[in-house]
Amino acid sequence: MDYSKAKKILQVSHLKQYFNIGKANEVHAVDDISFDVYEGETFGLVGESGSGKTTTGRAIIGLYKPTAGKVVFKGQDVAKLKSKEDKQKFHRDMQMIFQDPYASLNPRMKVKDIVAEGIDINHLAKDDADRSKQVEDLLETVGLNKDHSSRYPHEFSGGQRQRIGIARALAVQPEFIICDEPISALDVSIQAQVVNLLKELQRDKHLTYLFIAHDLSMVKYISDRIGVMHYGRLLEIASSDDIYEHPLHDYTRSLLSAIPVPDPEYERSRVQLDYDSAPEFDGKERHIVEIVPHHYVYASEDEIPKYKKRAEEFANKASAK
Amino acid sequence: MENKDDVLEVRNLKINFKTYAGDVKAIRDVSFDLKKGETLAIVGESGSGKTVTTRSIMGLLANNAVVAGGKIEFHDQNLLKLGRKQMDGIRGRDIAEIFQDPMTSLDPTMKICRQIAEPLIIHKGMKREKAMAQALEMMKLVGIEDAEHRINNYPHQFSGGMRQRIVIAIALVNRPEILIADEPTTALDVTIQAQILRLMKELQEKINTSIIFITHDLGVVAGMADRVAVMYAGKIVEYGTVDEIFYNPKHPYTWGLLSSMPTLDTKSETLPSIPGTPPDLLDPPKGDAFAARNKYALKIDTEKQPPFFKVSPTHYAATWLLDPKAPKVTPPEQIIERQKHFAQLTKKTQKQNLNKHINEQEEQL
Numbered sequence: 001m002d003y004s005k006a007k008k009i010l011q012v013s014h015l016k017q018y019f020n021i022g023k024a025n026e027v028h029a030v031d032d033i034s035f036d037v038y039e040g041e042t043f044g045l046v047g048e049s050g051s052g053k054t055t056t057g058r059a060i061i062g063l064y065k066p067t068a069g070k071v072v073f074k075g076q077d078v079a080k081l082k083s084k085e086d087k088q089k090f091h092r093d094m095q096m097i098f099q100d101p102y103a104s105l106n107p108r109m110k111v112k113d114i115v116a117e118g119i120d121i122n123h124l125a126k127d128d129a130d131r132s133k134q135v136e137d138l139l140e141t142v143g144l145n146k147d148h149s150s151r152y153p154h155e156f157s158g159g160q161r162q163r164i165g166i167a168r169a170l171a172v173q174p175e176f177i178i179c180d181e182p183i184s185a186l187d188v189s190i191q192a193q194v195v196n197l198l199k200e201l202q203r204d205k206h207l208t209y210l211f212i213a214h215d216l217s218m219v220k221y222i223s224d225r226i227g228v229m230h231y232g233r234l235l236e237i238a239s240s241d242d243i244y245e246h247p248l249h250d251y252t253r254s255l256l257s258a259i260p261v262p263d264p265e266y267e268r269s270r271v272q273l274d275y276d277s278a279p280e281f282d283g284k285e286r287h288i289v290e291i292v293p294h295h296y297v298y299a300s301e302d303e304i305p306k307y308k309k310r311a312e313e314f315a316n317k318a319s320a321k
Numbered sequence: 322m323e324n325k326d327d328v329l330e331v332r333n334l335k336i337n338f339k340t341y342a343g344d345v346k347a348i349r350d351v352s353f354d355l356k357k358g359e360t361l362a363i364v365g366e367s368g369s370g371k372t373v374t375t376r377s378i379m380g381l382l383a384n385n386a387v388v389a390g391g392k393i394e395f396h397d398q399n400l401l402k403l404g405r406k407q408m409d410g411i412r413g414r415d416i417a418e419i420f421q422d423p424m425t426s427l428d429p430t431m432k433i434c435r436q437i438a439e440p441l442i443i444h445k446g447m448k449r450e451k452a453m454a455q456a457l458e459m460m461k462l463v464g465i466e467d468a469e470h471r472i473n474n475y476p477h478q479f480s481g482g483m484r485q486r487i488v489i490a491i492a493l494v495n496r497p498e499i500l501i502a503d504e505p506t507t508a509l510d511v512t513i514q515a516q517i518l519r520l521m522k523e524l525q526e527k528i529n530t531s532i533i534f535i536t537h538d539l540g541v542v543a544g545m546a547d548r549v550a551v552m553y554a555g556k557i558v559e560y561g562t563v564d565e566i567f568y569n570p571k572h573p574y575t576w577g578l579l580s581s582m583p584t585l586d587t588k589s590e591t592l593p594s595i596p597g598t599p600p601d602l603l604d605p606p607k608g609d610a611f612a613a614r615n616k617y618a619l620k621i622d623t624e625k626q627p628p629f630f631k632v633s634p635t636h637y638a639a640t641w642l643l644d645p646k647a648p649k650v651t652p653p654e655q656i657i658e659r660q661k662h663f664a665q666l667t668k669k670t671q672k673q674n675l676n677k678h679i680n681e682q683e684e685q686l
Contacts, residue, residue, distance in 0.1 A: 048510035157598050187366040188537055192581035192594035199591065214510065217540075221583035221592065258515040260540030262582055264563045265666075267544035272515050 003294060006038040009176060009208050010060070015069035017052070017059045029055040031232040032069070034288055037176075042202065042209040044223030044240065046216055046255070052232040053212045054099075057178045060210070061096055073176070092122055095169035099181040101161035105153040111164055112149035115139070118172040138167040143197060159190035166197065170205070178210045183218065195222055216259050220244055225294075228252045231280065234288065238295040246314040248297050248307045251275050322394055328498050328531050329355040329378070334391035336373055336382070346602050347373045349555040350391075355499065360525065360532040362542040362563075364578070365552035368599055371535045374552075375501045377401070378533075379418055380408035395499075414444040417492035421504040423484035427476040434460075434472040437490050444495055459490040462527075464520060482513035489520065496528045503535045518545060539582055543567055548635070551575050554600050554610035561636030568663035570656060571630075571638035573617045580655040593653055609641070617642060617650050 017030035030052040037043045045053045059066050062078060071078040073094060081087050095118075098104035105114055112135045116125070125131035136146035142163040153161055162182060169177055179198065183191040195218065201207060213219045219226060219240070226243045228236045228251065236249040247253045254275035261267060284300040291297050291307045292315075299307055322330055336348040348370045355361050363371045376382050378393055378400060393400040395416070400408070417440075420426040428436060437459055438452035447455070453472075460468040463486040476484055485505060492500060502521065506514040518541065525532060534545055542549055543563065550560040551574065559572040570576055577595040597614040600606055606613065612622035619641050621627075630643035641647055651657070 048512060159598065188539070188578060189366060189581055189595040190598070192592040193596070196591045196594055216511065217583050255512060258511040260511075260514070260518075260538060260544050261584060262539035262543050262567065262579060263584070264543045264567050265662075267540075270544070272519070275512070 003038060006041070008036045009039040009074060010037040010210070011070075011072040012036070012056075012060065013070045013072070015056070015059060015071065016067045017055050017064055018067040021067065028232050030059060033229075033232075033234040034069075035227055035234060035237055037208060037210060039175075039208055040202075040206055041224040042211050042222055044219040044226040045210065045212045045229060046214060046219050046226060047229035048214065048255075051229040053214075053229050054180055055232075056229070057096070057180050057210060057212050061094055061178055062090075088122060092118070092172040093174055094176045094178070095172065095174040096178040096180060097162075097165050097169050097182045100185050101158050101165055102185070104165055105161060107153055109152075110149070111139070111151055111153065111156075114153070114164060115149070115167045115171050118168065122172055124172065134171070135167075138171055139164075141170065141201070142167045143193075157190075158186050159193060162186060162194055163197065166194075166201070170201070173205075174207070176208045176210070178212070180212045181214070182211075184213065184215065191218065198222065216255065217261075228255065231277070233280070233298055235298045236296065237288070242295050246295070246311065248291060248295065248310050251277070322397065324354065324356075326356045327354045328357050328395070330394040331374070331378070332392050332394070334374065334377065334393065335389040336370075336377055337387045337389050338383070339385045339387060340603075343603050344387075346605050347386075347555055348377070349602075349605065351552075351555070351557055352391075353550055353557060353560065355531050355533060356548075358525070358529050358531055359547040360534055360545055362534045362536065362546035362549045363552055364536060364539060364542055364549060366537060366599060368602070369552040370555040371552055372503055375418070375503055375533060375535060378499075379412055379416060379501065380405075381412075410444070413440045413497075414495050415497055416499040416501065417495065417497040418501040418503060419485070419488050419492050419505045422508050423481055423488050424508070426488055427484060429476055432473050432475060433479075433487050436476075437487065437494055440491060440495050455494065456490075459494050460487075462524070463487070463490045463493075464516075465490075481509055482516065485509060485513075485517055486520065489517070489524070493524055493528065493530070497530060499533065500525075500530045501533045501535070504537070505534075506541065507536070507538070514541070521545070539567075539578060551578070554605060555602055556610065556639070558611065558640070559638040561632065561638075564663070564666060565633065565636040568659045568666060569632070569636070570659070571632055571636075571643060572611075572640045573615045573642070573652075574611045575638075576652050576656045577614075579659070580653045593655070609639075619647060 013034045015030055015033050019027045019029055033056065045056060047053045058064050060071050073090065078090060081090055115135045115138055116131055119125050119131060119134060125134055135149055139146055139148055144160060144163050153164065156164065183194050186194060199222065202209060211219065211222055223240045225237065226240045227234050228243065228249065230251050236243065236252045243252060244256060247256055254273045257271065257273040286298050286300045288296045289299045289304055292311045295311065297307050332352050334348050334351045338345040338347055351374060363374065365371050380400065388401050434453055434456045437456035441447040441452040441455055442449065457468055457472055460472065465471060465483060465486055479487065506517050509517060536542060546563045548560065548562050549566040550557045551566065551572065553574050559566065559570065559575050566575065570579060580593040581595060583592055595614050600610050600613065608624050609622040609627055612618040621641050627639045627641045629637040629639050631637055642650060
C-alpha cells in the first residue's frame with residue numbers, strides 16, 4: 001500500500017479512557033494513544049489481556065465516552081456529532097463484530113430479525129419483500145443459506161454464528177468495521193474460513209478493518225499495519241512485516257519470542273526473551289516517535305538513539321543479504 | 322500391560338452419552354499407549370473427544386456417560402472397572418489433572434497452602450504441619466515468588482498465570498505417574514503461556530512424570546510433545562512422533578489442520594481452510610467421518626471406515642489414501658514443503674547414525 005497517497009479514514013489522537021475516575025480503583029485502561037487508519041487497510045491491534053485493545057475499539061465506536069483525546073472519522077470529530085442524523089450516519093459507517101458469537105446474538109430473535117435490525121433502524125428497506133431480499137443476499141454473502149433466516153441463533157455452530165454477526169455488521173453497508181477478536185472463540189479449522197471471508201469481503205466492498213486480536217500469527221496474516229499495546233499504551237506501530245521481522249521495542253520482541261510455532265525444530269531451538277516493564281514507569285516523558293519512515297516507537301528522548309541504532313542494524317542485515 | 326515401558330494403555334475405548342435426542346457416540350474405538358516420562362499430545366477440534374478421553378481415565382465422566390466397550394489399563398488394573406472409592410485413591414495420587422481454566426479450578430474460599438497440602442493429607446495421611454511445609458516447597462518449585470508470605474493468600478489474590486502455577490503445584494505435589502493437562506494454557510496470554518509451558522517441561526524432567534497434553538494449538542504441541550495423536554469425530558485418525566506428524570503427515574485432516582494455521586511467513590491471499598463442520602456424533606457416518614469435508618476423499622471413504630495403515634514403526638494413519646490400491650494424490654503445498662524438510666531430517670539422522678556406527682566399529686578395531 002502506498003501510504004503517501006492513501007487517505008486517512010480514522011485518526012485517533014491522544015485518546016484516554018479511564019474508569020472509576022477519582023476513586024481508589026481508578027484504572028487507566030487506555031492511556032494517551034494516537035494512531036491513524038488508512039482507507040482500505042487492515043490495522044491490527046495486538047496485546048495481552050488487559051492491555052486496553054478492546055477498550056480502544058469500544059471507545060472509538062462510542063460505546064464508552066473517552067476521558068480525553070479525539071477520534072476523527074472521515075474528517076469529523078466523533079464527539080462533536082450532535083444531531084440524531086449525524087450520529088446515525090456515523091453508526092452506519094462504522095460497525096463492529098464481537099468476540100463471542102454465543103453472547104453477541106439475541107437468543108430470542110430470529111436470524112432475519114438480527115440481521116435486519118440495522119436495516120430497520122436506518123430505514124434501508126422499501127418494504128417487507130425488499131427487507132427479506134436484503135437479508136437473504138447478506139446471508140448468502142457470508143456463506144450461509146437463505147432458509148437459515150427463519151432460525152434462531154442456538155441452531156448454529158460457532159463459526160456460523162460468527163457469520164451471522166458479520167452479516168449483521170454488513171447490513172448497513174459500513175465502510176469501517178471493528179473486529180474485536182472475531183475468531184478467538186472458534187476452532188482452528190473454522191478460524192481460517194472466517195478469516196478468508198473477512199478478506200474476501202474487504203476486497204469486494206472496499207472495507208477498512210480495525211482488527212483486534214491476541215493471536216499474533218493470525219494478526220500478521222490479516223493486517224497491513226500493526227499496533228502493539230501494553231498497559232494501555234501503544235508501544236510500536238509499523239507494517240506487519242516490519243513488526244515481525246524488525247521489531248524495535250523490547251516488549252514486541254518478547255511478545256514475538258513467546259509465540260508457539262507449529263514447527264518442532266524451531267520450537268526446540270526457540271529462545272524466549274523476557275521483558276522487564278520497569279522502564280515504562282520511570283516517569284520519563286514518552287511520545288510516539290517515527291524512528292524510520294512508517295515505523296513508530298513509544299520512546300523518551302534519550303531512548304531514540306537506541307531504537308535508531310536497532311533499525312540501522314536491521315537495515316544493514318537486510319542489505320548484506 | 323503389553324509393553325513394559327507403558328504406564329497406561331487405552332484399548333478400544335467406546336463412550337456414549339445418553340441424551341434426549343439419542344446416544345451421542347463421543348468416543349468411537351480409541352486406543353493409545355502412554356510411555357514412561359513422555360509427553361503425548363492429543364489434538365483435535367472441540368467435540369472431537371479429547372476431553373472425554375481424559376475424563377474417562379480420571380474417572381470423572383458425567384452421569385449420562387456409558388462406557389460401551391474397551392479398557393484402560395494402569396498397573397495391571399482396568400480403571401474402568403474400579404469402584405468410586407478405589408478411583409478416589411488413584412486420582413490425585415497416581416494420576417492428576419491440570420484443568421483448562423485456572424479461574425474456576427481452585428476453591429475460592431480456601432487458602433492456597435491448604436489446597437496444595439490437601440492431596441498430601443488425604444492420600445499420604447501426612448500430618449498437617451509436614452504437609453504445609455511440603456506445600457511451601459512446592460510453591461517455590463512452581464515459581465511463586467515470596468512464597469512464605471503468600472502461602473496464606475486466597476486464589477483471588479493471584480493473577481491467572483500464578484493461579485495456573487498453583488493448580489500445577491496441587492497436581493504435582495504427590496509426584497503422580499501420569500499428569501493430564503487439559504488445555505492448561507488456553508486461557509492464558511502468550512507470554513504467560515510460554516512461562517507455564519517452560520515450567521511444565523522443567524518439572525517433568527525433575528519428577529519424571531508422563532504427560533497427556535490436550536490442546537488444539539499446534540504451536541504448543543510442536544514445543545511440548547514427544548508423540549502426537551490427532552483426533553477427529555471421536556476417533557484417533559493419525560499418531561506418530563512429533564516430527565512425523567509435523568513434517569510427514571499422512572491424513573488429510575492433519576494436512577488441513579497444519580495448513581489452515583498461518584505461520585509467520587504465510588503470504589498467500591487465502592488461507593487453505595477445511596470446508597464444512599464436524600459430523601453429528603448422534604449418527605456418525607458409516608465410512609470415514611472426515612470424508613464429507615475431505616477433497617481427497619475416495620469412494621470407499623463413504624462406505625467403509627479406514628483401518629490404521631503403518632507408515633513407520635511409530636507412525637500410523639487411518640486413511641484409505643495409504644492403501645496400496647489408492648490413487649496417488651498431491652498434498653497441499655504447505656505439506657509438501659514440510660515433507661521436504663522431513664526428508665532432510667531423516668537424511669541428517671541417518672548420517673548421524675552411520676557416523677556413530679563407523680565410530681563404534683573403529684573403536685572396536
